[in-house]
Amino acid sequence: MKFDFVKWQACGNDFVLVNAFNGEDVSEIRNNAEKICDRHFGAGADGVIFILPSKVADFRMQIINSDGSEAEMCGNGIRCFAKAVYGAGLTTKRKFAVETGAGIIIPEIQEDGTVHVDMGEPILEGDKIPVAGFGNGKVINEDIIVDGKNYKMTCVSMGNPHCVVFVDDINEIKLDEIGPKFETHSAFPRKTNTEFVEIKNDGYVRMRVWERGAGITLACGTGSCATGVACMLNNLTKRQIQVELDGGILKIEWADNNHIYMTGPATKVYEARWVD
């Protein structure tokens, strides 16, 4: 297998980006995503992102997690995607439409190099997130028993499922132990990303994440959006907040048009060729 790729990171959430905009067959790369993401035997990444053509938007983005599973959407990934396609000259527009598993997402590259993204509307109906046992009702501050302990969860989909849990002290959370037990809990038919959140004040929260299909990452963009929605649904913050992650800070707004806006950095790290 031989292919060129570009390594990008956004708040430390890192990705191998592969340009298949001209319809190149990337099935072998997609089938080897787990090997490519391995941090010792591969390039090392939280996921592989493909730049693809679209019939309904300027581009299509496909995201494969480091365990080889496909996700509907990736918030940090789309900021990397936007700057990658602009930098590669695939568009001269700084604001454009990207087809994803979460619908059409609109990133806009800012003058300061950050990317402002219209992440669309959050999905709150239990059966659409999906979370079992809630029908089409919302899942706000509901009980869940994980590993014999009761937690209060608020669940949100940004195209991909998220379970947000508020805690008093985030440093007490043993993420590597409890994360996988949430991810594979029977309440989540399509598994879940899980965010543990400590409220610092009504405009600033600290969040750590165990991602579906990737484990602990330094940041999660869709998870930060879900965190913002959960904070606001529980009346814990204002409608604009900053989310402090292990790898950086993202700005999240739940606007009056019901869209979630995320703003944050994305940086190209290196270009390389896979030859194994």
Ligand SMILES: N[C@H](CCC[C@H](N)C(=O)O)C(=O)O
């Ligand atoms: N692991 C996620 C996909 C990557 C999302 C995350 N890296 C982000 O920035 O949104 C899932 O399976 O839903």
